[in-house]
Amino acid sequence: MRTPLETARLRLEPFDETHFAGLLALNSDPVVMQYLGDGSIATAMEVQATIDSARQRWDQFGFSWWSIIRKDNGEIIGAGCVQHIENEPRNPVEVGWRLKRDHWGHGYATEAAHAMIAFAFDVLGLASIHATTHPSNERSIKVVKRLGMRCLGLQPYYGTMAATYVLKRP
Ligand SMILES: CC(C)(COP(=O)(O)OP(=O)(O)OC[C@H]1O[C@@H](n2cnc3c(N)ncnc32)[C@H](O)[C@@H]1OP(=O)(O)O)[C@@H](O)C(=O)NCCC(=O)NCCS
Numbered sequence: 273m274r275t276p277l278e279t280a281r282l283r284l285e286p287f288d289e290t291h292f293a294g295l296l297a298l299n300s301d302p303v304v305m306q307y308l309g310d311g312s313i314a315t316a317m318e319v320q321a322t323i324d325s326a327r328q329r330w331d332q333f334g335f336s337w338w339s340i341i342r343k344d345n346g347e348i349i350g351a352g353c354v355q356h357i358e359n360e361p362r363n364p365v366e367v368g369w370r371l372k373r374d375h376w377g378h379g380y381a382t383e384a385a386h387a388m389i390a391f392a393f394d395v396l397g398l399a400s401i402h403a404t405t406h407p408s409n410e411r412s413i414k415v416v417k418r419l420g421m422r423c424l425g426l427q428p429y430y431g432t433m434a435a436t437y438v439l440k441r442p
Pocket residue numbers: 303304305307308368369370371372375376377378379380381382383404405406409411412414415
């Protein structure tokens with residue numbers, strides 16, 4: 273099942289073919305991609321493969337990636353996820369976020385994260401959720417702190433020592 277979410281300002285829609293152009297724009301910005309993977313921007317083929325694999329994981333696990341869409345104008349302004357860390361089912365489940373650069377500084381990532389975390393706890397029934405980020409990614413670390421996540425230190429994920437956080441279900 274592919275579950276859309278809604279917040280005051282945002283719609284979160286499970287990745288879909290129709291999101292291709294918006295996700296390509298998001299993942300083509302080197303500043304957005306700086307701390308993600310090897311830091312390189314995504315090609316059109318990679319964005320298509322990401323959509324395909326997210327759709328497959330929605331069907332397999334009942335959670336994966338959403339496009340983050342402004343309700344007032346329908347623009348795709350980012351993407352967020354609930355996924356196994358490194359997409360490895362033996363790993364804990366994490367919440368993640370990225371926004372187009374012109375939408376930083378408005379609270380959209382934190383707002384979307386609250387909805388994704390509520391989904392993880394209330395719909396998936398998870399007892400806790402993790403977050404991982406590059407230790408130099410200050411904006412992302414501010415998001416995890418705003419969410420009240422507890423730091424677990426540096427852990428070996430995504431080919432680096434990732435700053436790793438956890439939030440337990442209240
Ligand atoms: C990480 C990322 C999503 C954070 O974006 P962000 O805009 O800083 O975070 P939020 O959307 O939660 O916005 C919070 C900011 O908006 C401000 N804000 C403005 N209006 C607000 C409102 N109505 N409600 C809440 N916050 C608001 C907050 O004060 C805060 O500002 P501050 O950072 O100066 O303290 C963004 O930097 C990004 O996409 N980075 C590239 C991708 C990436 O690295 N992702 C993380 C991978 S682990």
